[in-house]
Amino acid sequence: MSESVATQTEFVLPPSIVTKTDVSRLVTEIEKVDNQLTTAEVHAKVGASTEEEPLVSQRLADFLTQNQLTLSGNTSGNDRSVLIKKLRQMKDNLPVIHMTFAVEADQESLAQLVQWLRTSIHPHAVIAVGLQPALIAGVYLRTPNHVHDLSLRAQLKGGHDLLIKELEAFRG
């Protein structure tokens, strides 16, 4: 690892990690890589042929790049254990914002949204995505204690009386 994990207090989450499930998968993948590297170290000690460097996903690669970390045979097992432990602690304390959309959310849009959330709200914010076509458009956002209905349905609901007045005026 280029930087000591023990001295690093907080990690930066890349935009490709959107949900809490993504963080869980990230931890699982790092554990898997750690096992592979540990196995390779044992093989090297007994003089057996060592395997190649473990393959990592784009999500893990982004995470390592964002945090200037590397996972290879050169990193010590202790550092990897500390990394896994800290990631687990971070996963358990992630602030989750529930966002319900009227249409299916694509990964690119989610990445933009989570980027804005991490910039404006909390650096470790993750999204729990929902789908509700009745919203028409916009988002139904739920934080731990509040609900923000930013959907088109809510906006039109407020304009109901206005529409009735318009119709009565049209009727004469």
Add this chain to the structure above:
Amino acid sequence: MGLFQHKNQLQQKSPSDQATDAVERLFDDDFREELRTHGRLYFERVINENAALFKQDLDATVAHINTELRQHIARQLDEQFAEITRTNAELRQHVTNQLDEQFDEYNKTMQNAQELALQALNRSAQALEDQHKQLSLSLEKSVAHQDAMLSGAVEETQAHLAEMKDAQSAALELLNRSVQALQEQHQQLSAMLEKTITDQQARLVDAFEQNMGRIIEHYLLGALGDQYDLKAQLPSIIKQMEANKQAIVDDMKL
């Protein structure tokens, strides 16, 4: 000494003593035992012979007794059978006589009963004939009475008919009045119904206007909802979230 050693002693003893001694010498223990054995054998032989003879006599006696007993039993049975046959004949004759007497008595009783029944039937027929005559007389009287009553009833009925005609006239008049009242009520109800329909129409128009607003709103929502994907909505969403940013941040800090 030798054989004659005792000679002097014999000569010295009395003859009876000598005889006693001689007997004692002659009938010593061996000789006595031999005599007892011989007697025992002889006694057994005599007993066996007597037993055989006694057995023969006993067998002959038993055979004779059996023959006589069988003959005695046969005679007794023959006598009993003869007695039973004779008793049966007497009993049959007695029963036959009894039955004949009973039949004679029954026949007599039946004849008496038939005679009594015929007499009773004759009396009943006579009584019926008398009753028939009495009923005929009663019927004639009753018909005459009925004729008189019917004449009175016809007169009463005619009076009732006249009363009914009067009642019908009154009822017709009442019905005419009721029809008039019903026509008035019908006119009132028609007016009320027209008013109610008019009010209902006004309410329906109002409700239609209200629902029309919702229909138009629903149509607008459906039409707009299909037009935008998330990418197109993203600037608007971020803009709205920017507007609520402080509230979101405050809630996340709690």
